[in-house]
Amino acid sequence: MNPLELVRAEPGPAFTVTLDGREIEALPGQTVAAALWTAGVTSWRTTRGEGRPRGIFCGIGVCFDCLVTVNDRPNQRACLMPLQPGDAIRTQEGTGHDD
Amino acid sequence: MTEPGLAVIGAGPAGLAATLAAAARGIRVTLIDSATEAGGQFYRQPAPGLGARRPQALHHQWRAWERLRDGLRAHVQAGTVRQVTDHHVWFVERRDTVGFAVHALTGPEQEQPAEIRATAVLLATGGYEKVLPFPGWTLPGVVTAGGAQAMLKGGLVLPGRTAVVAGTGPLLLPVATGLAAAGATVAALVDSADPKSFVRRSRALAGRPVKVAEGAQYAGQLLRHRVRTLLHHTVVAAHGAERLEAVTIAALDRDGRLRQDTRRRLVCDTLAVSHGMLPHTDLADALGCRVDGTDVYVDDEQRTDVPGVWAAGETTGIGGAALSLTEGHIAGRSIAARLAGRAPDPGEWAAAARTRAGLRAFFTAVDSVYVPPAHWAEQVTDGTVVCRCEEVSAGAVREAVRELGAGDLRTVKLLTRAGMGWCQGRVCGPGVAGVAGCAESAGRRPFARPVPLGVLARAGETEDQ
Ligand SMILES: Cc1cc2nc3c(=O)[nH]c(=O)nc-3n(C[C@H](O)[C@H](O)[C@H](O)COP(=O)(O)OP(=O)(O)OC[C@H]3O[C@@H](n4cnc5c(N)ncnc54)[C@H](O)[C@@H]3O)c2cc1C
Ligand code: FES
Numbered sequence: 383m384n385p386l387e388l389v390r391a392e393p394g395p396a397f398t399v400t401l402d403g404r405e406i407e408a409l410p411g412q413t414v415a416a417a418l419w420t421a422g423v424t425s426w427r428t429t430r431g432e433g434r435p436r437g438i439f440c441g442i443g444v445c446f447d448c449l450v451t452v453n454d455r456p457n458q459r460a461c462l463m464p465l466q467p468g469d470a471i472r473t474q475e476g477t478g479h480d481d
Numbered sequence: 482m483t484e485p486g487l488a489v490i491g492a493g494p495a496g497l498a499a500t501l502a503a504a505a506r507g508i509r510v511t512l513i514d515s516a517t518e519a520g521g522q523f524y525r526q527p528a529p530g531l532g533a534r535r536p537q538a539l540h541h542q543w544r545a546w547e548r549l550r551d552g553l554r555a556h557v558q559a560g561t562v563r564q565v566t567d568h569h570v571w572f573v574e575r576r577d578t579v580g581f582a583v584h585a586l587t588g589p590e591q592e593q594p595a596e597i598r599a600t601a602v603l604l605a606t607g608g609y610e611k612v613l614p615f616p617g618w619t620l621p622g623v624v625t626a627g628g629a630q631a632m633l634k635g636g637l638v639l640p641g642r643t644a645v646v647a648g649t650g651p652l653l654l655p656v657a658t659g660l661a662a663a664g665a666t667v668a669a670l671v672d673s674a675d676p677k678s679f680v681r682r683s684r685a686l687a688g689r690p691v692k693v694a695e696g697a698q699y700a701g702q703l704l705r706h707r708v709r710t711l712l713h714h715t716v717v718a719a720h721g722a723e724r725l726e727a728v729t730i731a732a733l734d735r736d737g738r739l740r741q742d743t744r745r746r747l748v749c750d751t752l753a754v755s756h757g758m759l760p761h762t763d764l765a766d767a768l769g770c771r772v773d774g775t776d777v778y779v780d781d782e783q784r785t786d787v788p789g790v791w792a793a794g795e796t797t798g799i800g801g802a803a804l805s806l807t808e809g810h811i812a813g814r815s816i817a818a819r820l821a822g823r824a825p826d827p828g829e830w831a832a833a834a835r836t837r838a839g840l841r842a843f844f845t846a847v848d849s850v851y852v853p854p855a856h857w858a859e860q861v862t863d864g865t866v867v868c869r870c871e872e873v874s875a876g877a878v879r880e881a882v883r884e885l886g887a888g889d890l891r892t893v894k895l896l897t898r899a900g901m902g903w904c905q906g907r908v909c910g911p912g913v914a915g916v917a918g919c920a921e922s923a924g925r926r927p928f929a930r931p932v933p934l935g936v937l938a939r940a941g942e943t944e945d946q
Contacts, residue, residue, distance in 0.1 A: 383664035385637040389533035411528025416636025424640060424724055425621035431872040435723050437621040438640070439869070439908075441628025442522070443515070444609045446903035447869060455590060461632070463589065464517070464528070 397467035401426075414460035414471055415441075415448055426450050426460065427474040451478050486510060487816055488583050488599035490570050490764065493521020494802045495794025495809035496605035497549045502813025504561045508820055511597055512553070512562055513583065515569040519553060520546070521607055522627065523802035525634040539634050539659060541695075545806070568595055571930040572940070573602055573764050573790075580789060584940055586930060594936045601789045601816055604770075604777065605809060606761040606929075608795035612648070613756045613857055614867045614875070614912040616718040622725025626656040626755035639665050641750030645728050647671035647716045648755040649851045651801070654699040656753055661706035668747050670708050671730050673715045673737075678850045685846035692843055715854050717744065719752055728752055737855030756853045758799040759911070763929035765792060775921075781834070782825065783812035791816055799848075804840040807833050858915045867916055868909040870902020875916045882917050893917050903931065 386393070394410040399417065408417035415438050418426060425435035427449050439447035441461050448460040452471055456478025486509030489496045497519060500512045512519070518526050524546045527533040537543035556562035568585035576582055580600035587593050610625040612618065624632075624640055626648065632638050643666045646657040650672075657670045679686070687693060703710055717729040717739065732743035762772050770785040771778040776798040779785055783793050793812040794805035811830050818825035827834065861867065863876030881887040881896040890913065893899055899913045900906030905926050906913075914921040 383662070385539075385633055385639060385663040386531075388535075388538045388663050389527060389531075389637065390535045390538075391527070391637060392532040392534060394530050394532060410530025412531070412636050412638075416632060416638045419632065419636070419638040419640055429872055434619060434872075435621050436619065436869075438624055438628060438632065440609065440625050441631040442609065444904060445625075445869065445908045449903075458590065461628075462515075 399465055399467070399469040399471060401471045402473055408465045412465055414450055414452060414458070414463045414465055414469075417465055418460065418471070426471070427478075428476065430476040433475070449478065450474050485580055485598040485600045487601045487603060487820065488513060488581065488597055489603045489605060490514075490573070490583065491521065491605035491607055491794065491796075492516070492519035492564075493605060493607050493794060493805060494523055494549075495607070495796075495805040495812075496521070496603065497553060498806045498809030499603050499605060499791075499793055499813035499816070500562055500809075501549065501552045501556065502810050503817045504556045506814065506817035506821075508817050510556075510562045511565055511599065513565045513568050513570060513585065513597060515567065517566050519550070519564065519566075522631065523805075524549070525631055527635060527637050531637055533637070538662070541655065542802070565597065568597075569930045570764060571928045571932050573604075573768050574940075575768060575787070575789075586932065586936065591930070592933050592936065594939065596940075601791065601820055602768075603812055603816065604764050604785070604790065604792040604796050605794045605805075606764060606796050607805075608758040608760045608799055609907065610652075610755045611757045611759050611911050612754055612908070613853055613915060614861050614865055614909075615716060615857075616860075616862050616865045617720055617725070617728075618754070619866050619869055620719050620721050620725045621723070622721065622750050623719050623752045623754060626652055626753040627758075629751070629753040630656045630659055633659055633663055639663055639751075640753075641725075642666060643668055643749045644751035644753055645669050645671060645716070645730075645747055645749045646753045647728070647730070648757075649673045649853055650755055650757050651847060651851065652755055652758070654696070654703075656755075657708055658699055658702040658706065660751075660753065661702070661708055665751070667706060667708045668749050669730070670703065670710045671714045671716060672710070672712050672851070673733060673854045674851050675713050675733075682846045682850055685842060686850075689839060689843040715739070715857070715860075716752065716754065717860055720746075725750055725752055733854050739860070756911075757848075757851065758795065759907075760796050760798060761929070762796065763926050765790070765796065766925060767927060767929070779808075781827065782815035783808055784815065798841070798844075800840055800844040804837065804844065807837045807840065811837065858918070861912075861916055867912050868897070868899035868902065868906075870904050870909070871898040871900075873897045873899040873909075873913075878913055878916050882919075887917065887919075889919050890914050890917070890921070893919070
């Protein structure tokens with residue numbers, strides 16, 4: 383059993399986005415975080431101070447642990463942001479700005 | 482001037498119930514939520530693009546949701562309710578002449594400003610989870626219990642294959658059964674609650690037979706999925722290099738200290754953890770509403786102490802979806818009467834008021850059973866990060882208290898930066914307070930969301946000034 387089977391999902395056609403240039407598949411309606419989890423990725427940024435890996439923590443937009451760069455915009459919350467075909471996700475180091 | 486009516490902020494059980502009750506009584510309602518769909522946390526739906534044909538498989542009380550959803554649809558079609566999605570409210574401003582201006586951010590990056598006028602406001606923003614720190618809690622793979630549930634219900638995804646669900650509180654039950662039903666192996670449900678306190682509270686708990694039956698239902702599901710339940714146990718640490726690989730758990734003694742000889746390691750790639758919930762109070766705070774402890778104060782009609790502002794659901798205290806529905810229903814009726822210029826007749830909602838009283842008493846009893854281990858802070862090693870955003874360690878917080886004399890959360894924050902990051906202390910507040918040994922105070926935040934400076938600068942300029 384998986385979650386899609388549990389609810390008998392018939393998703394619209396999958397589309398491609400990229401994570402650091404690598405192609406991954408996403409389903410319509412999925413957030414950045416959901417697509418990354420499906421691809422087996424649970425961490426996509428490192429912290430500003432100690433460079434530690436982080437991903438989803440609260441899942442609802444409160445904690446800001448899931449920050450990620452999408453289409454060159456850093457600091458987007460992956461748990462809230464729905465994906466569009468062709469979106470370019472980049473793992474984010476520190477503030478995500480080239481500083 | 483436009484024709485403002487009621488602005489409901491939050492489309493969870495409380496906001497939906499209030500919207501329907503008020504709209505049915507002739508009030509024009511604008512229902513605002515940051516999510517793309519109505520439902521809030523309890524009725525969170527899979528994104529429509531995922532084409533779920535049996536979304537109820539992830540839900541309890543689907544019927545109640547269908548009634549709310551259909552009611553909302555009918556009102557939206559009839560033009561009595563305007564539903565505004567993807568709007569993150571960051572501030573509600575009181576205007577003497579025209580009531581209120583609700584300020585929101587919208588757009589993919591949530592940077593475009595939007596303003597909604599209203600003569601009355603209902604705050605129904607719900608709550609979020611409290612997680613106390615322990616070594617390893619920042620590792621990827623450690624998520625909040627509700628967060629795992631939200632990702633599952635909304636995105637139809639699991640964080641990993643083998644999960645431990647831990648902490649304390651009634652939310653752990655739907656999360657453990659939900660993850661198991663969706664195909665994860667749940668290695669254990671670890672709750673620090675002491676079975677003896679269930680017995681001591683049995684009268685108060687048995688006073689709500691429906692709730693007890695709900696508990697029994699979960700127990701059956703846990704059995705069916707072979708989920709081991711360990712009561713009076715706690716997570717001591719999460720282990721892993723780049724992501725979670727295992728957790729150490731241990732039993733608690735009578736005083737709430739670890740029984741060292743009972744430590745054991747469970748292999749898992751997911752830890753769903755929660756130590757209870759906290760109400761969202763930022764908008765109420767900024768409006769000047771009275772907040773008692775962590776809860777927005779309301780009277781019997783769900784009115785705050787600021788004229789024109791009502792509050793319902795978990796904003797006013799944590800108590801689950803059924804209580805939120807009841808409070809929303811009462812608020813909607815009260816608002817309808819007050820906006821029509823008359824005092825409502827509480828006799829109209831006598832049954833709802835009884836339900837509300839019963840559920841509040843029930844959750845008071847529940848709260849006294851589901852408590853974190855008394856000595857949890859002793860397990861937080863000096864090297865443990867307690868403020869996730871600013872990466873402040875427990876050692877730094879202790880030093881601020883011991884060497885620099887910080888005696889309250891505000892001083893700790895100024896000396897260590899704990900609570901100054903993106904989340905504004907929402908996540909670390911209770912943990913930092915516990916480690917510092919000072920009182921947990923409701924955080925005072927000027928805004929409910931981070932606001933771009935440009936938006937802030939323009940927010941005061943409105944067309945009718
Ligand atoms: C992550 C999470 C998952 C949960 N899952 C379950 C579960 O599976 N089962 C269960 O029994 N209980 C669950 N709960 C408990 C749940 O909080 C309540 O039972 C119930 O949903 C509370 O209803 P409510 O109407 O008070 O608030 P909520 O349902 O939380 O609704 C509040 C709404 O307000 C919106 N909102 C908040 N702030 C703003 C803002 N500033 N601007 C715009 N919109 C805003 C939110 O998007 C949300 O839709 C969960 C709680 C959390 C935090
Ligand atoms: S996971 Fe907390 S904000 Fe996204």
